[in-house]
Amino acid sequence: MMAASIGEVQLLKVFAGVLAVVALLGCADDELSQVHPGEDIYNRSCFSCHAGGVAGAPIPGDSEAWSPRLAKGRELLMKSVKDGMPPGMPPMGMCMACSDDELGAAIDYMLTR
Ligand code: HEC
Structure with a gap:
């Protein structure tokens, strides 16, 4: 028992x-x-320049490069992505088929790294 x-x-x-x-x-x-919703877009359209800092592109995770950009606010960042920033940053980050939401998600993805 x-x-x-x-x-x-x-x-x-x-x-x-x-x-x-x-x-x-x-x-x-x-x-x-x-998976972050912006990761796919980032890997396809933004990674080629931003991962290596091509032509001065801010590298995700590089807080020194990003802090002055963060200070602009997300709305202005969105505008520079859509319009581009000559000469380095192409309009829409070269993803012409991307919607605003997708571009925004790609920016957010970079900012979270
Ligand atoms: C052909 C290379 C290239 C590609 C592709 C590219 N970028 Fe950039 N990006 C740059 C460069 C260079 C800068 C820095 C521009 C400057 O400061 O004058 C930049 C700057 C930025 C900034 C900061 C803008 C600001 O106002 O300071 C953001 C946000 C950004 N890119 C997002 C993206 C996103 C999102 C994608 C993909 C959809 C992308 N980029 C694709 C080269 C690129």
Whole structure:
């Protein structure tokens, strides 16, 4: 009688452990599959110049290059992306098919790096 109840308690502990592991794995999986909406656009249209700083393009994560641009506010950044900034930054970042939302998402993606 006594032995049986100890066995049950231990079984419950194992069961709880398995649940915890499943929950953890579930979370980790969610995080991995959460791709930023602007990442695709960035990789296709902006990466070629911005990743390496071609022609002085601000590199995502370079806070020194970005802080004066951040200070302009997102609206002005959006305007310089749409109109371009001669000579380096082409209008629409060369993604002529991109909507405002997509360009905005690509900017946000750069700013989060
Ligand atoms: C042909 C190279 C090139 C491509 C492609 C490109 N950029 Fe740029 N970008 C630049 C350069 C160079 C600058 C710096 C311009 C300056 O400061 O005069 C710049 C500046 C910027 C800035 C700062 C604007 C500001 O007001 O200071 C943003 C935001 C930006 N780019 C976003 C993007 C996005 C989003 C894309 C893709 C959709 C993109 N760029 C594609 C070269 C590029």
